[in-house]
Amino acid sequence: MGTTRLATVPEPKYWQLKTVIGEALDSDFSVGEILPNERDLAARFGVARATLRQALEQLEMEGRLQRRRGVGTTVAPPRMGVDVSTTQHTWPGAAGQDSWQPVDSSMVVPPAAVARLLETRSGEEAHTVRRLRVTHGQSVATELLYVPSSSVPELSAIDAPSGPARARAVLRELQRLGLEGQERAVELGSARADDAKELDRLPGAPVLIVTTRYFAGGRTAAVSMATYRADTCRLTFGDSGDLEISHDEQERRAS
Amino acid sequence: MGTTRLATVPEPKYWQLKTVIGEALDSDFSVGEILPNERDLAARFGVARATLRQALEQLEMEGRLQRRRGVGTTVAPPRMGVDVSTTQHTWPGAAGQDSWQPVDSSMVVPPAAVARLLETRSGEEAHTVRRLRVTHGQSVATELLYVPSSSVPELSAIDAPSGPARARAVLRELQRLGLEGQERAVELGSARADDAKELDRLPGAPVLIVTTRYFAGGRTAAVSMATYRADTCRLTFGDSGDLEISHDEQERRAS
DNA sequence: CAGTGGTCTAGACCACGTT
DNA sequence: ACGTGGTCTAGACCACTGA
Numbered sequence: 001m002g003t004t005r006l007a008t009v010p011e012p013k014y015w016q017l018k019t020v021i022g023e024a025l026d027s028d029f030s031v032g033e034i035l036p037n038e039r040d041l042a043a044r045f046g047v048a049r050a051t052l053r054q055a056l057e058q059l060e061m062e063g064r065l066q067r068r069r070g071v072g073t074t075v076a077p078p079r080m081g082v083d084v085s086t087t088q089h090t091w092p093g094a095a096g097q098d099s100w101q102p103v104d105s106s107m108v109v110p111p112a113a114v115a116r117l118l119e120t121r122s123g124e125e126a127h128t129v130r131r132l133r134v135t136h137g138q139s140v141a142t143e144l145l146y147v148p149s150s151s152v153p154e155l156s157a158i159d160a161p162s163g164p165a166r167a168r169a170v171l172r173e174l175q176r177l178g179l180e181g182q183e184r185a186v187e188l189g190s191a192r193a194d195d196a197k198e199l200d201r202l203p204g205a206p207v208l209i210v211t212t213r214y215f216a217g218g219r220t221a222a223v224s225m226a227t228y229r230a231d232t233c234r235l236t237f238g239d240s241g242d243l244e245i246s247h248d249e250q251e252r253r254a255s
Numbered sequence: 256m257g258t259t260r261l262a263t264v265p266e267p268k269y270w271q272l273k274t275v276i277g278e279a280l281d282s283d284f285s286v287g288e289i290l291p292n293e294r295d296l297a298a299r300f301g302v303a304r305a306t307l308r309q310a311l312e313q314l315e316m317e318g319r320l321q322r323r324r325g326v327g328t329t330v331a332p333p334r335m336g337v338d339v340s341t342t343q344h345t346w347p348g349a350a351g352q353d354s355w356q357p358v359d360s361s362m363v364v365p366p367a368a369v370a371r372l373l374e375t376r377s378g379e380e381a382h383t384v385r386r387l388r389v390t391h392g393q394s395v396a397t398e399l400l401y402v403p404s405s406s407v408p409e410l411s412a413i414d415a416p417s418g419p420a421r422a423r424a425v426l427r428e429l430q431r432l433g434l435e436g437q438e439r440a441v442e443l444g445s446a447r448a449d450d451a452k453e454l455d456r457l458p459g460a461p462v463l464i465v466t467t468r469y470f471a472g473g474r475t476a477a478v479s480m481a482t483y484r485a486d487t488c489r490l491t492f493g494d495s496g497d498l499e500i501s502h503d504e505q506e507r508r509a510s
Numbered sequence: 511c512a513g514t515g516g517t518c519t520a521g522a523c524c525a526c527g528t529t
Numbered sequence: 530a531c532g533t534g535g536t537c538t539a540g541a542c543c544a545c546t547g548a
Binding site: 012013014047048049050051068069070071072 | 537539540544545546547
């Protein structure tokens with residue numbers, strides 16, 4: 001990756017840059033290695049920093065680079081497969097479950113979009129449970145679970161007004177219901193300020209939003225909205241989570 | 256949405272802008288309506304165009320705006336739910352299936368990343384099938400299906416060297432195999448030049464990449480990589496695709 | 511503190527779609 | 530031809546991290 005000349009074609013410079021750097025990543029760098037800083041890189045390729053940044057942004061979106069303010073740009077490890085399969089007919093927080101840790105809980109009037117999914121009257125209150133999913137020591141997702149108070153009537157006399165203990169209590173109460181099915185959707189979003197903080201990202205970072213509807217008693221008993229880091233996660237549906245793939249960055253060797 | 260003053264806080268301007276414009280979208284605009292052009296908007300908010308564009312980019316990524324060069328910026332309709340559930344134990348292109356239309360087919364040596372998923376020898380050739388998924392008159396996804404020649408030995412004597420007819424022939428041959436299961440993964444990517452063209456997007460546009468492994472005869476019989484427009488699609492897993500949700504843009508009323 | 515990435519500006523020109 | 534969004538520049542300053 002030297003002082004490369006860019007072809008003078010209608011193809012955008014940042015696109016060419018992305019390709020060139022991407023190839024260099026495969027051949028000349030190993031995971032965790034730090035790249036030269038943006039000003040140096042821009043000079044090396046003879047472009048403005050903004051243009052160079054556009055290329056780096058794309059590579060970061062594809063999960064090939066990781067940039068941290070005050071630190072630098074490093075080569076990212078391959079995305080980790082995170083299982084979000086819907087076949088396991090269990091409530092969130094079921095016994096023997098891993099990776100999700102309850103953070104907080106409270107009672108709110110859900111936003112209209114959630115209320116619509118819950119099919120509740122628009123003013124009805126719901127318990128919320130905030131959870132954090134940690135995999136390989138990394139926070140990969142936050143979740144906000146909404147449970148209408150009518151779904152768990154036994155829960156009216158609860159001791160703690162908030163905190164992890166309350167979160168566990170709500171989840172425990174959910175297990176008593178017979179789960180009849182669930183329904184899942186995935187879409188692209190950008191991290192809200194609070195989610196971004198918990199995921200150690202900047203606000204607006206690309207995330208994968210997984211919306212789940214839980215059915216019990218012939219109606220929607222709960223709704224969860226999970227926010228996964230799009231840069232580090234590959235969501236897997238099915239039995240095995242060891243797919244090893246994405247773009248064409250296959251043979252990144254540790255030199 | 257007038258000549259609004261931006262608060263002078265450490266919060267980035269583009270982030271405030273995104274919020275302000277997003278709210279205006281909910282209250283003052285209806286789907287399909289065109290916004291003022293970028294130069295006007297930037298002037299109205301007293302920021303540089305680059306800053307304004309950063310906000311619009313985010314809104315576009317969230318599927319709330321649609322921008323087209325030479326045309327303008329319009330308010331996007333809510334994302335469409337696209338079913339990608341894995342429970343239907345059918346090969347791609349099975350009879351009675353909708354939305355996917357075969358485009359082309361040929362024979363190639365798969366890239367290393369695909370070969371690894373296929374568990375084939377690295378030099379082994381595979382049939383490819385290119386398909387386009389059209390929903391509500393819109394191209395929402397392209398797919399590249401790899402079928403190792405060893406999976407469909409009967410297919411050696413094929414008439415057409417390429418084209419839709421050949422694609423259909425490969426799919427037809429696949430149906431004869433007993434499908435034992437499939438495995439799916441979703442991750443964020445950026446559109447390659449060829450995919451972008453077919454999806455009517457610019458190269459680098461955010462896309463959701465769905466990788467599927469098809470199992471038959473005790474091994475991986477085929478692998479497909481589908482590229483969905485992330486701005487217009489919400490991938491649904493489960494029976495019903497009429498979830499109506501995303502960010503907090505619930506009450507966008509048609510005024 | 512020095513060095514990094516993140517934000518922002520005010521310009522310029524280009525590619526594209528419509529008229 | 531015109532107006533749109535897309536690309537690019539060469540600066541500036543800010544926010545954060547680590548030594």
